[in-house]
Amino acid sequence: MEEKLLLREIPSSSxxxxxxxxxxxxSLSDQELLAICLRTGQHPIHVMELAANVLDKFAxxxxxxGASVEELMEIKGIGKVKAIxxxxxxxxxNRMEEAMQPKVGKIQASFELAQRLIxxxxxxxxEHFICIYLNTKNEIIKQVTLFVGSLNQSVAHPREIFHGAVRYHAASIIIAHNHPSGDSTPSRQDILFTQRVSQCGEMMGIELLDHIITGQNTYTSLKEEELLKKK
Incomplete structure (x- = not known):
């Protein structure tokens, strides 16, 4: 109760x-979080005091x-709009708590994914550089085109790849890009970049499962070619 009284004395709702x-x-208390949601008080009631009044009303x-609109409106300073x-x-x-992470298919083998990417x-x-983020069951939770243009160190950087991995709570990733020439043979730059991404993934605990390069009707899996890691 002492903390609540102290917070009511704070002059700035911001x-x-x-x-x-x-x-x-x-780091915020229930009262502070509720005050942010309420945004404003109702003169002469400060928003922090209004938040405290709501919390005082319910155990x-x-x-x-489970409070109804009518019950909320019984609180001084809470009108119909704020109750709604x-x-x-x-x-x-409630809906966020029940929500499931969206999934877009499951990766069974590099061949199946490669056919779709081709x-x-x-x-x-x-060149289009794609990152595919997967959960612990190898289900695709997000596919993002990160770069368009020649794959080089100045454009494609592991931090951009793993920023998305953290954001989407990915357990592992697959990267892919196309060769407009139609030849899917990896260049030395492709191999070095793949190995760099793999090393970064090891440090972060997010495994790079494969790097797939597509051509006109062909593909190369750097995992199948055992080129993911330095030998």
Missing amino acids: LPRERLLKQGEQ NLYTLK EIRAIIELG HTLKDYQQ
């Missing part, structure tokens, strides 16, 4: 937002979770 940016949302967050906003926030949280990339006149 303080919780600043703390979230600097320290992360997990805990679980009870608040709180209900919408609660419902969105069809996708065969008509491109520029």
Whole structure:
């Protein structure tokens, strides 16, 4: 209760937002998080006090979770609009909790993926570099075209690849690009880049499963050719 009274004395409603940016949302109290969602108070009630009033009305967050619009409107400073906003926030949280990570197929073998990539990339006149992010069951959770143009160190960098891996909570990745010439034979640059990505993946605990290079109707799997790692 002492913490709640102290927070009510904070004059700036922007303080919780600043703390979230600097320290992360997990550092905020229930009252501060709710104040951010409410955005404003209702004169003369400060938004922090309004958030405290809502939390005082209900025994805990679980009870608040089941609050109706009418029950919320019984709180001083909560009108119909804010009551509806709180209900919408609660419902969105419920749906997030129940949401499943989207998946786009499962990788069984490099050959199957390569056939799909050949069809996708065969008509491109520029190199397209693709990263495929997978979960622990080798199910595709995201496929992203990261670069368009010649594959070189200045354009393609492991940090861009693994930024996505962290963002999408990937357990492993497959990278791929096309050779507009139609010849899928890897260049020395392709091999060195693949090995660099593989090494970065080892350090991060995110395995590079393969690098597939497609041509007109052919492909090369650097995993099958045992070129993923330096010998």
